[in-house]
Amino acid sequence: MWDPQLKNRTMKEVVSNNPLEDEAIYIFREVVGQFEKPVLLFSGGKDSTVLVRLAQKAFYPAKIPFPIMHIDTGHNFPETIEFRDKLVEELDLELIVYHVQDNIDAGLVKEEKGKYASRNILQIETLLQAIEEQGFDACIGGARRDEEKARAKERIFSVRDNFGQWDEKNQRPEVFDLLNGRIDFGQNVRVFPISNWTELDVWSYIQKEGIEIPSIYFAHKRKVFERDNLIWSANDEYVYREKDELVTEKIVRFRTVGDMSCTAAVESLAFDIDKVVEEIKASTISERGARIDDKRSEAAMEKRKQQGYF
Amino acid sequence: MTEDKNKVLKISTAGSVDDGKSTLIGRILYDTHSLTDDKLEAIERNSKQRGYDYLDFSLATDGLVTEREQGITIDVAHIYFSTPNRSYIIADTPGHIEYTRNMVTGTSTSQVSIILIDVRNGVIEQTKRHFYINNLLRTKEIIVAVNKMDLVDYNQEKYDAIVKDFLKLAISAEYKDQNINFIPISALHGDNIVETSPNIPWYKGKSMIDILESIRIDDNQTDAPARFQVQTVIRPKTEAYHDYRGYAGKLRSGELKVGDAVTILPSFRTSHIKSISFFDQEYKKVSKGSSITITLTDDVNISRGDMLVKTKELPKESKQIKAKICWMDNKPLEARGTYFLQYGAKVMKSKIKSIAHRINTENLSQTEDVNQLEMNDIGLVEIQLAQDLHYDKYVDNKESGHFILIDAKNNTTAGVGFIQ
The missing domain is CATH 2.40.30.10 (Translation factors)
Incomplete structure (x- = not known):
């Protein structure tokens, strides 16, 4: 990670404009100006890691003035958790963790069974519970409009009702850069500072800034099996596998990092960030192409968002 | 990520229902190879399911279930594509009459507006409204795309008549400093989108993409007054930054330099700029658009919403x-x-x-x-x-x-x- 103490004090001429970065920092500052109890939703993925860097820039030389929260499905890649804890320590962040497992154990939600079982959808309940218990009025997330077509309709400040629901047909217009965060008690706002970034923008930023990300984003050897032309981690504890789905070893990397049970790998020889950026530029598959949670139906994302997904 | 702000061009689209906006955008995405294989497959699958004998590119942009069911765009969607030259963001705004608010929303953040006209309908009430909104918002670059040329056998007279009607609107407009480009297209068949079409030999202008690529946004309004509004006050309260008070905000317009005499509004207190920083770097000068942090030479009381301007340029x-x-x-x-x-x-x-x-x-x-x-x-x-x-x-x-x-x-x- 970067060291905030390491300052270069030579005076440069003019601030070079990166409009996407300026916009994201502007949004972070509006959050702190308009809300009492914001939180940054942190998954350990590249997008939320970029958010942490942008938040650091927005409030420097002060510390990031809100906690980060991880909704832990219990099916994480161990590399992600290791990375999360290191980042928290280095930046002296306040980390809040909520476990989906707790809700399963308490019988509040029912775990899916079988071939496509995933805890992705179970996160919603845990997230809503966390928001209510902690009294968060703004939850900052790394969703981008280019990811998925329901997300393309999302606002930067997206108001959710007491049940965390997204009312897609009744969204507040966002004109110019004016962000209206006024809400009633019990409501909360989801905030998306990198709404206008594309996948390539995110990767180029990681490259340019030298941001550290979990190792599973880079090519590595992994025990895997194939299903539906997708490559899955062979982890019999978290990922359901049929007896005839054979385990092999491949050199792979992940383009998105979610729950292990819904994130497929791609074969790749991109061992470092420069190679990853090259690979993304040449790619003909969208990043969510490897997310089985979106493939459930044409409207999978829209339905989850209505229920409170971010 | 681009260093040069001119490398991101924001476009909004306006047109009536069925003028083919979503189709145009889908076509632009397709022809610039911005649709990934999985998205393209989804379009092919859905077009087939609906029994269409062509690819329905509007399926690429209509993101909500109701939109796909009714075949209309309800809400502003943001779509991203890039050429080797630069990145583009399209705000796809619905044409239905009750959704004009979405058009204002989309246009407010755009530098270019594409107004679509169905060649069979010509300049209608909606077109006038779309042009008026662009004029009210002072959108500098307008592209008038006369669509569905294939349905009138690429007839030049029909196109010319529409151009003439539109120019009448422009002449009576309040804001006259707009650049208006006209282009005949068929979004469905891809005529004049990336390359000029052999179907329209009488059209001597550039293709849609070439028009977009040639637009240079003159954002260097260095003569505009500096307008800086404080979003939040940064007080680290650490040993190293004991008395630090940084004013964080975005420079909305103009330019600020270290040493400038500034007035704080509404208090009318005055001071000088001590430092301008972006993250951990200090700079001598900053121009429009940057999210920066400013410190002043005097200890003045400033809070969120206060404005910092040059003393010589009071609003x-x-x-x-x-x-x-x-x-x-x-x-x-x-x-x-x-x-x-x-x-x-x-x-x-x-x-x-x-x-x-x-x-x-x-x-x-x-x-x-x-x-x-x-x-x-x-x-x-x-x-x-x-x-x-x-x-x-x-x-x-x-x-x-x-x-x-x-x-x-x-x-x-x-x-x-x-x-x-």
Whole structure:
């Protein structure tokens, strides 16, 4: 990670404009100006890691003035958790963790069974519970409009009702850069500072800034099996596998990092960030192409968002 | 990620229902190879399911279930594509009459507007409204795309007549400094989208993409006054930064330099700029658009919403303003109604003193004696404010001449105002 103490004090001429970065920092500052109890939703993925860097820039030389929260499905890649804890320590962040497992154990939600079982959808309940218990009025997330077509309709400040629901047909217009965060008690706002970034923008930023990300984003050897032309981690504890789905070893990397049970790998020889950026530029598959949670139906994302997904 | 801000061009689209906006955007995505294989497969699958004998590119952009069911666009969608030259963001705004508010929304952040016209219908009421909104918002670059040329056998007379009608509109417009490009296209068949089409040999201009690529956004308004509004005050409260007070915000317009004499509004206290920083770097100078942190040579009391300007470039000050309002809420704007007025990071109570007139956007005539503005109405109103507002007229400075009105009961963004 970067060291905030390491300052270069030579005076440069003019601030070079990166409009996407300026916009994201502007949004972070509006959050702190308009809300009492914001939180940054942190998954350990590249997008939320970029958010942490942008938040650091927005409030420097002060510390990031809100906690980060991880909704832990219990099916994480161990590399992600290791990375999360290191980042928290280095930046002296306040980390809040909520476990989906707790809700399963308490019988509040029912775990899916079988071939496509995933805890992705179970996160919603845990997230809503966390928001209510902690009294968060703004939850900052790394969703981008280019990811998925329901997300393309999302606002930067997206108001959710007491049940965390997204009312897609009744969204507040966002004109110019004016962000209206006024809400009633019990409501909360989801905030998306990198709404206008594309996948390539995110990767180029990681490259340019030298941001550290979990190792599973880079090519590595992994025990895997194939299903539906997708490559899955062979982890019999978290990922359901049929007896005839054979385990092999491949050199792979992940383009998105979610729950292990819904994130497929791609074969790749991109061992470092420069190679990853090259690979993304040449790619003909969208990043969510490897997310089985979106493939459930044409409207999978829209339905989850209505229920409170971010 | 681009270093040069000119490398991201924001476009909005306007057209009536069935003018083929979504198809045009889908076609642009397809022809610039911006649709990934999995998205393309989804379009092929869905087009087939619906029994179409061509690819329905609108399926790439209509993101909501109701939109796909009804085959219309309801809400602004943001679409991203890039050419080797630069990145583009399209705000796809619906053409249906009751969704004009979405067009204002999309246009407010765009540098270019594409107005679509169905060649069979010509310049209709909706076209006039779309042009008026672009004119009101002072969109510099307009592309008028006459679509569905294939359905009239690529007939030049029909196209020429539409161009002539449109130019009549432009001549009577208030803001004359727009660059207007006309182009005949077929979004469905890809005529004149990336390359000029052999089907339209009489058209001597550039293709749609070439027009977009050639647009240079002149954003160097260094002569515009510096407008910096404080979003939050940074006080680290650590040993190393014991007395540090940084004023964080975005420079909306103009330029600031270390050493500049500045006035803080509304207090009218004066000071000088001690430092300008972006993250851990200090700079001598900053220009429009940057999210920076400023420190001053004097210890003055500054809070969120306060404005920092050059002492020689004070903005206007008043408790009473006139503004053109585009109303966006189901509940009409009422004369005597009270609203929160949000001007950047500053929010204050306001009351509508009077509605001078409603503007009929089809012929620019004015209706006086109105008591309310309904959703999608545009009118000139007089507003009484609870505090002094420091502002510029929208025509003088786009970045510091606009605000929103917020309904005090349900908190929704009910209208947008352009200060006169």
